[in-house]
Each structure stands twice: as C-alpha cells, then as structure tokens.
Amino acid sequence: MSNILKLGIPKGSLEDATKALFAQAGWSINTRSRNYFPSIDDPEINCSLVRSQEMGYYITNGVLDAGLTGQDWLVETNSEVAVVADLVYSKASDQKCRWVLVVKNNSEIKSVEDLEGKRIATELVNFTKQYLEHRNISAIVEFSWGATEAKVVEGLADAAVEITETGSTIKAHGLRIVCDLLETHTVFVANKTALQDSWKKQKIEQIALLLKSALMGREKVLLKMNVPNSRIDELVKQLPSLHAPTINQLYGDDWLAVETVVSKKEVRKIIPTLKAAGAEGILEFELRKMVL
Known part of the structure; x- marks a missing residue:
C-alpha cells in the first residue's frame, strides 16, 4: 500500500471545529470555496471533505482510510x-449532543407512546423507525432535507427528531422537547483493512493521540506560583494535580516555586484558596496539548 493516508474531514457544521482541532493538534488544514479536497501541511495525508452522514459509507468501502x-x-x-x-x-x-423528540408547545404529545399514528420529520430516519418499532409504535417517519423544526411549526409534521446541544434554538422556535432519544459525539473512525497495514495504522494512531491530547488540553490549565517554605504543606493539601505538584527551591530564598495542572472549571475556586494559603505570583497558562 502507498504511504498516503486518505482522511475524511466532515463538511458542514463540524468543518470549522474540526479544522480548529487539527490546528491545535499540529496540522494546518486549508479549505477553499467549491473545493472538496483541502490542503494539509503533511505530505503523508490527502484530505477530502465529506458530509458526516456519508463518512461511514466511504470509510467502510475503502474510499477513505x-x-x-x-x-x-x-x-x-x-x-x-x-x-x-x-x-x-x-x-x-x-460537549455531547442529543437527538430529541420535539413538538409544539401546545401539542397533545407528552410521551413517545403518543406518537401512534403521527407524522415525524427527521434526518435520522432509520434510527427513528427502529426506535419506534422496538416500542411497538406505528408512525409515519419522513426524511427531512433540513429546516426540520420549521416543519413542526408550520404543521407539516406532528413531531420532529432533531439534534441539539443546548435546546435553546428549539425553545426559540416555540417548540418543546418531549424526551431524549440518542446521545452522540464525534468519533475518529478507520477502515478495518487500512488498520491491517502497519504504516497506516501507525499514522492513524498518531492522529488519534494528538487530537485527544488537544481536546484534553482544552479542559486543563497550568498554574504556577511562589509559596513560602513554611506554608507548603498547607498549600499542597489544597492543590489538586495529576500525580503531585512540581516543587522547586527558589535560589537564595526561603520560597518555593510550585506548578501543577488543574481542571479549567476548578480554577475560579482554587486561586482564592491558594492565595489564602500563602501563594503569591499566581500565573495561569492555557495548554495546547496534554498527553497522558
């Protein structure tokens, strides 16, 4: 096999987020209008823009690795x-997204069981049909090419199965979420035959490692501070870390330099605690990657 990896980049809503993630991981992907083959600063990778809905098909059939x-x-x-x-x-x-059952605010539909005999619009046709069949519910499930929520608003469908992150857009359209049907997130997938090629397997694993490290880096920050030697034990008790904080003696002084990696969400609580424990010169740094 040739030492070129054929990589699919999702076209559409995930496109910009994917390019940003690859940039953080170390690859620059550039797309141009009406061009389905983005350039990438890695001679071992050829990129293709493919709709997320079709990605699995092209990878399964070996068009993409x-x-x-x-x-x-x-x-x-x-x-x-x-x-x-x-x-x-x-x-x-x-964060993860959800496929939810959506109806008008004043709809009589209060549960999945109330879909009996109703008309449902969605892009996720096969899953929705199977979901209802497993519950012995007979309904008409129609494929929606887009503007799925609008079909419910306009009365073209009794309900919709739609994807959402926060639900704010659904509420803004005067709709109500009845229940969640499926939780989903982005995955990095590969052709099973491509993984049998040692070079492609190594390249795929390299990409996976750096993408995961970039995402993990978004969740953490590096804290650095100076702490009096006399108060270090008190401070360490307040300081979360992966294993243990790094502590170094400052030259010619009775102070210590301390650094540790903590969750970004915890920083607003941790910094006041560290200050009260005697820390000074507290610095916070964003992380590009974090490899475990």
Missing part, C-alpha cells in the same frame, strides 16, 4: 468501521 463523523451517523448507516478515538467536540462547544 479514516475520518471524523458523528457516532449517530454510524448508527444510522450501520457502518462497518473501527472506532479509533472518541472525540467530544461540536460546532459550538466541547
């Missing part, structure tokens, strides 16, 4: 691919 898509579309298309890495990120945030 690997790519990024939503776990939901692998379920929808029943794709035979190998999941190399779970990558929780989306167009707006680094």
Whole structure:
C-alpha cells in the first residue's frame, strides 16, 4: 500500500471545529470555496471533505482510510468501521449532543407512546423507525432535507427528531422537547483493512493521540506560583494535580516555586484558596496539548 493516508474531514457544521482541532493538534488544514479536497501541511495525508452522514459509507468501502463523523451517523448507516478515538467536540462547544423528540408547545404529545399514528420529520430516519418499532409504535417517519423544526411549526409534521446541544434554538422556535432519544459525539473512525497495514495504522494512531491530547488540553490549565517554605504543606493539601505538584527551591530564598495542572472549571475556586494559603505570583497558562 502507498504511504498516503486518505482522511475524511466532515463538511458542514463540524468543518470549522474540526479544522480548529487539527490546528491545535499540529496540522494546518486549508479549505477553499467549491473545493472538496483541502490542503494539509503533511505530505503523508490527502484530505477530502465529506458530509458526516456519508463518512461511514466511504470509510467502510475503502474510499477513505479514516475520518471524523458523528457516532449517530454510524448508527444510522450501520457502518462497518473501527472506532479509533472518541472525540467530544461540536460546532459550538466541547460537549455531547442529543437527538430529541420535539413538538409544539401546545401539542397533545407528552410521551413517545403518543406518537401512534403521527407524522415525524427527521434526518435520522432509520434510527427513528427502529426506535419506534422496538416500542411497538406505528408512525409515519419522513426524511427531512433540513429546516426540520420549521416543519413542526408550520404543521407539516406532528413531531420532529432533531439534534441539539443546548435546546435553546428549539425553545426559540416555540417548540418543546418531549424526551431524549440518542446521545452522540464525534468519533475518529478507520477502515478495518487500512488498520491491517502497519504504516497506516501507525499514522492513524498518531492522529488519534494528538487530537485527544488537544481536546484534553482544552479542559486543563497550568498554574504556577511562589509559596513560602513554611506554608507548603498547607498549600499542597489544597492543590489538586495529576500525580503531585512540581516543587522547586527558589535560589537564595526561603520560597518555593510550585506548578501543577488543574481542571479549567476548578480554577475560579482554587486561586482564592491558594492565595489564602500563602501563594503569591499566581500565573495561569492555557495548554495546547496534554498527553497522558
């Protein structure tokens, strides 16, 4: 096999977020209008822009060696691919998304069972049909090419199965979420035959490692501070870290330099605690990557 990896980049809502993640991981991907083959600063990779809905098909059939898509579309298309890495990120945030059952605020539909005999619009047709069949619910499930929520608003469908991150857009349209049907996130997947090639397997694993490290880096920050020697034990008790904080003696002084990696979400609570424990010159640094 040739030492070129054929990589699928999701076109559409995930495109910009994926390019940003690759940039943080160390690769620059450049797309141009009406060009489905982005350039990348790695001679060992050829990129193709592919809709997430079709990614599993092209990887299963060997047109692509690997790519990024939503776990939901692998379920929808029943794709035979190998999941190399779970990558929780989306167009707006680094969190999982949900496929939800949506109706008008004044709809009589209060549960999935109330869909009996109703008309449902969705892009996730196969999954929705199977979901209802497993519950012995008979309903009409129609494929929606987009503007799915609008079909409910306009009365073209009784309900919709739609993807959301926060639910704010759904509420803004005067709609109500009845229940969650499926949780999904981005995954890095590969063709099973490509993984049998040692060079491609190593390249795919390299990409997976750096993408995961970039995402992990977004969750953490590096804290550095100076602490009096006399108060170090008190401070360490307040300081979370991966293993243990790094502590060095400052030259010619009775002070210590301390650094540690902590969760970004905890920083607003930790810094006042560290200050009260005697820390001074506290610095916070963003991390590009974090490899465990």
